[in-house]
Amino acid sequence: MGSKYIIDYAEKLKNGELKSVVGRKKEIRRVMHILLRDMKSNPMLLGLTGLGKTSIVIGVAEALAKGDCPPKLRGRTVVGVDIATMMIDSKTLAEYEEHLKEAFQEIQAANREKILFINDLNFLAFMPNGNNEIPKFLKPKVLDGGIQCIVEAEINAYKIYVEREPDLMSCLQTIYIEEPTVAETTDILRGIAPRLEKKYAIQIPDEVVQKAVTMSARYIKSRVFPEKALDLLDEAATGLMMALDEGTTQDNVLKEQYLANIISFWTGIPLDKIGSEDKQRVIEVENFISRRVIGQPEATSVISGAVRRMKSGLQDPNRPLGTFLFIGTTGVGKTEMAKALSEFMFDDEKALLRLDMSEFMEKSSVARLLGPPPGTPGYEQGGLLTEAVRLRPYQVILFDELEKAHNDILNLMLQLLDEGHLTDGKGLTVDFRNTIVIMTSNLGAELPRYQRMDFLRKNLRPEFLARIDDIIPFHGLAEEHLLAIVDIHLNKFVKRAKAVNLHVELTLEARKWFADEVYIAKNGVREIKRLIQHNIENPLSILIMYDQVSSQDLIKIIRPKNKKGVEIVVLKPEEQNKKFEEAVTVELKMEDDVDNRPPPPPTFKLNETGNEFDNLPAWKRAAMAAARQQEGSPAENAQVHRMLKVPVVKGFKSTLGKGVGVSNVSAAMVKNVAETAPSIPQVPPVVPSQPVVDTTPRPVPPPIIPAKK
Numbered sequence: 018m019g020s021k022y023i024i025d026y027a028e029k030l031k032n033g034e035l036k037s038v039v040g041r042k043k044e045i046r047r048v049m050h051i052l053l054r055d056m057k058s059n060p061m062l063l064g065l066t067g068l069g070k071t072s073i074v075i076g077v078a079e080a081l082a083k084g085d086c087p088p089k090l091r092g093r094t095v096v097g098v099d100i101a102t103m104m105i106d107s108k109t110l111a112e113y114e115e116h117l118k119e120a121f122q123e124i125q126a127a128n129r130e131k132i133l134f135i136n137d138l139n140f141l142a143f144m145p146n147g148n149n150e151i152p153k154f155l156k157p158k159v160l161d162g163g164i165q166c167i168v169e170a171e172i173n174a175y176k177i178y179v180e181r182e183p184d185l186m187s188c189l190q191t192i193y194i195e196e197p198t199v200a201e202t203t204d205i206l207r208g209i210a211p212r213l214e215k216k217y218a219i220q221i222p223d224e225v226v227q228k229a230v231t232m233s234a235r236y237i238k239s240r241v242f243p244e245k246a247l248d249l250l251d252e253a254a255t256g257l258m259m260a261l262d263e264g265t266t267q268d269n270v271l272k273e274q275y276l277a278n279i280i281s282f283w284t285g286i287p288l289d290k291i292g293s294e295d296k297q298r299v300i301e302v303e304n305f306i307s308r309r310v311i312g313q314p315e316a317t318s319v320i321s322g323a324v325r326r327m328k329s330g331l332q333d334p335n336r337p338l339g340t341f342l343f344i345g346t347t348g349v350g351k352t353e354m355a356k357a358l359s360e361f362m363f364d365d366e367k368a369l370l371r372l373d374m375s376e377f378m379e380k381s382s383v384a385r386l387l388g389p390p391p392g393t394p395g396y397e398q399g400g401l402l403t404e405a406v407r408l409r410p411y412q413v414i415l416f417d418e419l420e421k422a423h424n425d426i427l428n429l430m431l432q433l434l435d436e437g438h439l440t441d442g443k444g445l446t447v448d449f450r451n452t453i454v455i456m457t458s459n460l461g462a463e464l465p466r467y468q469r470m471d472f473l474r475k476n477l478r479p480e481f482l483a484r485i486d487d488i489i490p491f492h493g494l495a496e497e498h499l500l501a502i503v504d505i506h507l508n509k510f511v512k513r514a515k516a517v518n519l520h521v522e523l524t525l526e527a528r529k530w531f532a533d534e535v536y537i538a539k540n541g542v543r544e545i546k547r548l549i550q551h552n553i554e555n556p557l558s559i560l561i562m563y564d565q566v567s568s569q570d571l572i573k574i575i576r577p578k579n580k581k582g583v584e585i586v587v588l589k590p591e592e593q594n595k596k597f598e599e600a601v602t603v604e605l606k607m608e609d610d611v612d613n614r615p616p617p618p619p620t621f622k623l624n625e626t627g628n629e630f631d632n633l634p635a636w637k638r639a640a641m642a643a644a645r646q647q648e649g650s651p652a653e654n655a656q657v658h659r660m661l662k663v664p665v666v667k668g669f670k671s672t673l674g675k676g677v678g679v680s681n682v683s684a685a686m687v688k689n690v691a692e693t694a695p696s697i698p699q700v701p702p703v704v705p706s707q708p709v710v711d712t713t714p715r716p717v718p719p720p721i722i723p724a725k726k
Contacts, residue, residue: 022120024097026075026134027082038076039208040201041069045076047192048167049086052132057190059159061168063175064194067244070169073194074134077167095167096124096131100151110150117154125163133166141168141185142178160188173444202242203230206250213251217258219269226250228273236280238448239410252279286363286411299328302361309357309505310350312498316343316489320358323486327362336437337449338362340484342419343457344469345491348541351457352415354491358453359413368412370405374422383425388442396442403441410451419456420476427481434484456485466490494542499532506545507531510553518568519557526576526599527583552583560587576600 029035038045044062051060062070078095080086098120107113124131139147141156158164168189170179179185197205206229210221229250230242237245253275260266280286298305302321310317323339326332332339343351352371359369377385384390388400398404406412416422416430433439437450461472469490473482482488494502507523514521531548538544553574560566571588576599588595 022099022103022116023123023131024099026078026095026097030075030079030082035075036212038072038079040197040205041073041076044073044192044194045080048073048077049080049090051190051192052165052167053087053089054190057188059166059168059189061170061175061179061189061191062194063170063172063191065196065241066171067241068194068196069243070194071136074136074167074169078134093130093132095134097134097136098124100148114150114154117151121154121158121164125158129165133164135166135168138168138170138174138178142182144178156185160184162188196241197243199230199234199242202246203227205243206230206246209247210250213254217254219254219257219261219271221250221254221271225271225273225276229253229276232276232280236284236286236451238450239407249276249279284411285368285409299325305361306354306357309360310354311502311505312494313350313354313491316350316354316491319487319489320354324358324361335450336435337433338451338453340434340454340486341456342482342485342488343455343491344460344462344473344488345457346459346462346493346541348543349491349494350542351491352417355413355415355455355457358455362413362453363411368409369415370402370412371415371417372402374416374418374420374426377422377426380423380425382423383429384442386426386429387439390442399443400441403439403445403447406449406452407441407445407447410448413453413455414449416454416456419458420460427478431481431484434481462491496532496536499535499542500528502542503528503532503535503545506542506549510549514557514572519561519566519572520568520570521572521574523574524576524597524599526601527574530576530583553585556585560585573597 026035030037048060048062052058062073064070074095081090081093081095084091098117103116103120104113107116124133135141138144139149140151141159143149143152155164159166172193175191179189203226206226207223210226213219214221230246233240233246233249234242237249254271256275256278257266257269257271261269302324303317306317306320307314320341323341327338343354345351355371356366356369360366362368372386376382384393384400386400386402388398388403389395399407402414406414419427429439433449434454437448439447439449441447460476461469464472470488473488507528511521511523531545531552534548535542535544557566557572566572566587569590571590571593573586573588574583575586575597576582577584578598578600586597
């Protein structure tokens with residue numbers, strides 16, 4: 018009766034129930050070698066899931082059936098035991114044990130002519146929550162040599178359940194199965210491709226086979242060869258067969274696009290990022306990033322160079338795609354740079370895992386990132402960091418305010434930055450090689466460049482800094498950049514209003530007011546969100562609650578002439594062409610030759626020549642322009658008077674009297690310029706006659722009014 022539950026793999030191969038094995042000749046020969054031994058003649062295949070351990074055993078069964086083996090192995094066969102059917106047929110535990118006993122006795126009576134294939138360690142070792150009836154009957158027969166077996170197992174299970182039993186170790190010979198190389202995997206796929214062609218009635222060119230191997234190696238790093246390449250080719254071939262059956266295509270030749278579709282399904286990477294890259298888009302990455310991150314040309318240049326290095330494939334394949342440390346004060350664009358990079362690389366701003374390190378200041382917080390150890394609450398849920406990357410391996414990871422993290426977390430990141438992987442609380446290895454790691458910090462942000470690195474070395478370990486690709490400084494935003502940044506946030510508000518059927522427009526002077534208030538606040542661009550809430554969203558929400566606006570109305574944000582701040586005006590359809598008189602940004606005369614605000618950003622040098630006209634400050638450009646209109650130089654056509662013109666960039670109002678201080682060095686420089694500055698004819702201010710709807714910033718010629726002598 019025991020023969021009913023014995024599976025003959027040679028018979029299954031003959032009936033076509035098992036597929037022939039391609040390649041793995043070396044491993045098959047090694048198994049046969051061990052089977053011929055006098056002692057420890059039970060081979061045990063160890064390796065990760067997907068390496069093809071079961072295929073190797075089937076290859077041994079096929080070689081024995083064909084006689085392609087050493088003479089002393091001819092006539093032998095590989096068998097298994099159908100435990101599932103045995104349990105179904107058994108009504109009681111005693112009957113089940115009787116079936117087990119009969120099956121193993123039959124295999125033993127074959128006098129090693131039947132080699133038992135064990136694909137579950139529970140057959141030999143007593144495991145928790147396992148079927149411990151089987152080892153009671155099988156283990157003694159294996160130990161005394163009555164039954165010869167081939168065992169397969171994962172390395173972790175082997176270490177836990179086999180290495181602790183010396184008697185089992187004495188009769189098993191381990192064989193570590195290595196992951197096949199790209200060339201070996203390509204040969205395996207070439208051997209399997211004809212079978213897929215016949216099954217799906219398609220054609221698989223050799224270049225597509227090679228592409229399946231290279232693409233799976235590049236994008237599916239959490240799995241191993243040959244399984245991932247085989248799965249990719251098989252699923253792509255299935256997709257082509259479905260397209261042929263549905264009539265969406267008449268071409269039965271498998272193309273690279275089908276492989277890209279499957280990669281996109283598996284990883285979430287957009288299709289245009291898979292396969293051939295859009296080189297022109299990568300070349301112009303600076304333009305893409307600078308549309309979101311304003312006023313940080315150095316950071317944009319470094320990040321863009323890193324992106325091109327990643328796309329060219331020159332980066333270290335065993336490390337994350339890029340590791341960066343952003344240094345700068347609050348509100349200068351560090352987080353926005355991370356979002357822009359995420360959008361460029363993965364077409365999704367939300368492909369960003371942001372971890373605020375202020376939440377990980379305690380030693381116990383390390384377990385939150387990796388997951389609690391076994392036996393503790395929350396063990397099944399995994400860690401915040403490792404579980405997120407395991408489920409979505411392609412993303413940007415942002416460690417915000419790194420200096421607040423506990424030292425143990427920085428030690429943990431050494432492995433992440435150097436080796437590209439971490440081991441979570443469950444013992445699983447999580448791959449970080451497809452991630453971009455960005456860390457932000459305020460350390461040394463206020464120091465000059467030549468002092469910054471020394472300060473960082475005092476606060477961060479040298480081995481930590483050495484593992485970072487680039488340390489990128491973010492500078493304070495200049496006044497001339499604020500209008501563009503404010504427009505970005507105002508445009509987002511206009512889109513939100515449009516989503517609720519409200520038509521909102523902002524005039525140029527209103528936009529300038531927001532930019533000037535952000536500059537005065539000195540809190541970076543985060544101040545703009547608060548200003549929009551207080552000055553637009555709050556009063557507009559009240560109007561909405563009282564039904565004072567409708568979808569036909571035009572909501573115009575203006576800067577009234579005789580009031581401070583901005584004002585919301587609701588215009589009915591018949592009033593929407595109404596003109597408003599607004600406060601105009603003008604320059605104020607200086608008192609006592611002192612400018613009460615910081616000087617313009619250091620983008621120019623004193624005594625510039627006319628060849629660098631575009632890089633000069635606003636006041637000097639205006640002076641040279643006026644001199645050219647008079648067909649002469651300032652020195653030739655104007656007398657030198659003791660006056661000072663305030664350099665108001667792009668029409669921003671002066672912050673005189675706002676309490677913004679200036680250093681003695683800057684004041685001295687301003688005074689020196691004032692003593693040598695020529696007198697210029699007064700130019701009336703330019704005021705836009707129409708409300709500006711388009712939020713793209715346009716330069717306004719700055720008015721120049723001589724100061725008191």
